[in-house]
Every structure is written in C-alpha cells, then in structure tokens.
Amino acid sequence: MPELPEVETVARRVRDPLVGRKICASRVLWQRTLGGMKEYEFRRLVEGKRVVSVSRRAKYIIIALNPAGFLVVHLRMSGDLIVCSERAPLEKHLRVAITLSNGRELRFVDTRKFGRFVYCDEIDTLDARLGQEPLDESFDIEGLYARFKTSRRVVKAMLLDQEVVAGLGNIYAVESLWRARVHPLTVAQSLSRKKLHALMEAARDILKEAISAQGTDLGDGVWKTGGFVPMTYGRAGEPCHHCGRAIKKIRVAQRGTEYCGSCQRR
DNA sequence: CAAACTCCCTGTTAGC
C-alpha cells in the first residue's frame, strides 16, 4: 500500500513528463474518484490549464496548475499514476485520464476504488489538517514530544494519525516500532523522551531507505516496483531478525500489527 | 473533546 516512500516514488516518476505540459482533455471512468465533484465541473476546471509543479505532502500528490488550482491525488490502497501514450490500451481499472498537449496521457489506475483524484482551488485547508513531515529539515521532535505527553492513546495509533505525523502508514509504523524496540501498545504519554527520539530516528531512517529502494514490494500485486524488504510487517510467526523468537500479531487501531514480544517491551 | 468505530472496494487467500 502506498505510504510516504511509495507516494514520493510516484511523484518523482510523473514530475518530468508533466511539468510544463498543458491539459487538453480529460475523462472520468469512475465518478466517485472525484470526491463528489461532477465530471463536467472537473473538466471545466482542469482542461486548458498547464502543470506548474508536482510535489508530495504526506501521502498526497499535489499537481499545481496555472492559472489556478491543484489536482490532489491520494493513492490510498491500490492507486497508481502512470504517464503513457494516449493511444496505449486502457487499463482494466483506469479511473481518470488526463490527456496532455504532446499526445501523452496521465492515468489514474486504482483497483479498489479507494483512491481520490480531486480538483481543489487551494490546498491550505488540506495542509492545515496534516501533521509534520517526518523528513523535513524543520522536523520538530520536541513539539511531537509535547503532543505525546498529553495523549493517552497508544503509540501505534499516534504514528498512524496523519494529524500527528504525516505520511506514515501501517507498514512503516510497524517497522519503525520494531527497529526502535518500542511496543506498539505503549501509551503515548508514558513514552520517554529518549524512546520517542529513538522511534522517530528509526522512522526517518526507514523512510529514507524505503525512498531509495522506491518503496516496499509486498508481493501481493498492489505495489510491485519497490526493493525495501520489511523486517516485521507481514512476518507473523517467522523469526525476529533481532532475537530469533516468533513475531506476534495483534490488532491495534483497527490495523494488523506485527511485533516481537521479546524485543519490544512495554 | 478525544478516541473508537463504520464505511467504502476488489483481489487474494484461508478454510471447508
């Protein structure tokens, strides 16, 4: 499932082919992908505009348009963006297609239909709802610690909350907790400053490694390109790479959560 | 107010 590293990988892949291109046509094959906007409205707001930039915020891909507006893309579980010839055969799960002036086409393909490809006039409200970027130079660990100190939620739920830290999903939350040897059910306010530092250092290192590897290959057909290999996620019952004991699996915040009962103590 | 639950979807897999 696309999380920060996978979204970053997609953004980088489509940036060059898109920036500077003009949108001359568009079509929508699954209406709900637009998040409630009517197709004719979407087309009116998008067609004729030029792509200014492609960036990432949390798990969103932001395509800025000139003279105004943004295409905000969320891949959710199974979404992907590709740029190909407008004459290329249509993908089975194609949801939105944006035809460019050079005969190429930006396509949003999304098997499970959870993804969103929406037009927004501005992105300030989106930005305001999202927490810190873990890889930003300005990442404020003390601000995060202050937030943890006031919460009785478990640490895994905090990591998954995009309002707290932006971009971590289930896989990288699980991996970060394991590397920092923090139990996923540790109550946020009981986590020491030292432990939180270790946890976020692990998270940042893992995210960087995963970006370098172009994401994680889960072998389930959802995300095939990445070379990052999880140490804990998806390995329930298999030996822990620290101590050799079997990895356990529980549910935390409605998500499957693998951890080592020996290495990660509360 | 914070925290937890529900819903949206389809492909894959476990279980009978």
Add this chain to the structure above:
DNA sequence: TGCTAACAGGGAGTTT
C-alpha cells in the same frame, strides 16, 4: 476442486 467468507487497509464521517 470449487465455493464462500475473511482479510487487507487510509481517511472521511459518525458515534461513543
């Protein structure tokens, strides 16, 4: 073997 049920999961919206 062939079927069904369970599972996977991010975030918006709703309920506790």
